[in-house]
Amino acid sequence: MKLRSTTGYLEVPAGAGRAVQICRGDRLQVIDVDGGQVGDLFAFATADVGEYLSASHTRTATGSLFPQIGDQFVTNRRRPILTLAEDTSPGTHDMLIAACDPERYRKLGVDDHNSCAANLQAALAELGLVTDVVPQPVNLFMNIPVSAEGTLSWLPAVSRSGDSVTLEAEMDCVVVVSACPMDLNPINGDRPTPLALRITTPHIDTEEIRAWPTHTRH
Numbered sequence: 001m002k003l004r005s006t007t008g009y010l011e012v013p014a015g016a017g018r019a020v021q022i023c024r025g026d027r028l029q030v031i032d033v034d035g036g037q038v039g040d041l042f043a044f045a046t047a048d049v050g051e052y053l054s055a056s057h058t059r060t061a062t063g064s065l066f067p068q069i070g071d072q073f074v075t076n077r078r079r080p081i082l083t084l085a086e087d088t089s090p091g092t093h094d095m096l097i098a099a100c101d102p103e104r105y106r107k108l109g110v111d112d113h114n115s116c117a118a119n120l121q122a123a124l125a126e127l128g129l130v131t132d133v134v135p136q137p138v139n140l141f142m143n144i145p146v147s148a149e150g151t152l153s154w155l156p157a158v159s160r161s162g163d164s165v166t167l168e169a170e171m172d173c174v175v176v177v178s179a180c181p182m183d184l185n186p187i188n189g190d191r192p193t194p195l196a197l198r199i200t201t202p203h204i205d206t207e208e209i210r211a212w213p214t215h216t217r218h
């Protein structure tokens with residue numbers, strides 16, 4: 001038996017979102033192409049979009065404000081959905097800040113601004129999925145330090161060009177990544193830039209499985 005893998009690559013344009021369907025055991029690499037770009041990460045169980053990655057349930061499970069290599073992200077039903085398998089970035093990610101949405105931009109003085117919430121709905125619609133819920137995302141590469149007094153700062157992302165996070169699927173799921181369009185505070189540096197997704201699918205060579213009975217007779 002031989003373990004093979006197939007790989008798919010998908011660009012997430014600056015300010016846009018993309019959805020991918022992955023199976024348990026698949027690996028999804030989220031790449032910060034130019035560096036300094038936040039990626040809002042959402043994940044929904046393929047079997048039921050009512051079950052989704054929940055940052056607050058994850059903080060309860062891991063006992064930490066920030067994710068680290070080896071941590072499992074869990075759903076609102078407290079089941080593992082993704083594991084943070086690898087991280088080549090400085091490791092600065094956020095699990096506290098809500099996805100940006102039209103109202104967030106209106107409060108900052110701009111009407112009709114694209115948002116991660118709108119990107120989520122649009123990306124899910126591409127797969128024929130609809131949900132009213134905008135879960136608290138895991139904000140990859142987002143740099144929101146918490147002071148000793150508990151206050152937050154919105155600082156530029158410190159990820160470098162080519163840095164990436166690799167997630168392993170713990171269940172069949174739909175993952176949405178939004179290259180955050182925020183350009184009214186410094187979280188994305190000078191300007192929003194693209195992300196990229198690489199999916200690696202390990203699978204067993206089915207022709208060899210069919211050949212097993214023949215081999216065992218020898």
Ligand SMILES: [Zn+2]
Pocket residue numbers: 040099100115116117180181182
């Ligand atoms: Zn955003």
